[in-house]
Amino acid sequence: MKETREPTLYDLFEHTSLGNCRRMLAQGDIPSSEQLADVLAANAGDPLPQWFVDLLLNALRGQLKRRPGRPRRSQAMELASLGARAEYPAVHRWLVRRQSRLGLDGWSAVRNKHWWSGPPHERAAKIVIARWRLRISWRSFLNHFSSEK
Structure with a gap:
């Protein structure tokens, strides 16, 4: 049985964490190619969840569309x-x-x-x-x- 734990601040906000990537997607922010590469490099030794694999495939196929214009400022x-x-x-x-x-x-x-x-x-x-x-x-x-x- 898989043990679940509370997410840490790292999981929620570190730019290379899968949790942060998923949170960004839930907010409607599409990660850039550089962000996806950073997340993939940081999590290469672990099994990747299916939603992230699908996201990478869509990015490689050019099916991810960012909003036109400048990105929002923090x-x-x-x-x-x-x-x-x-x-x-x-x-x-x-x-x-x-x-x-x-x-x-x-x-x-x-x-x-x-x-x-x-x-x-x-x-x-x-x-x-x-x-x-x-x-x-x-x-x-x-x-x-x-x-x-």
Whole structure:
């Protein structure tokens, strides 16, 4: 008789676990080829369930269709984006005041950083992007920021 156990956090959320793959499918998210390859490589030594074998066969035959357009961003990335948008005006004001009083040469510790270059609006965008660890260019950030005002 097969022993059943409670799934662990690893089983539910690790990108290489079969449980996470099944949860994604239940939510309507189709895994990419890279995700399927990672799951297959991580579970190659174990017998694979039939639903996963069927999923792999459909993927190999080109029968898996993802939704058109960009994939949804995670909630964590949405929150980080909101935080960066909220912080940008304060950082921009600080840089404008600093430019008029002291200039933007900067301290020796930050002078050579990639985000410490350009006019105040560009620097502010680069600073909040680096602080919130967003995967977006400073130009894209400013475009999104200006379109939401």
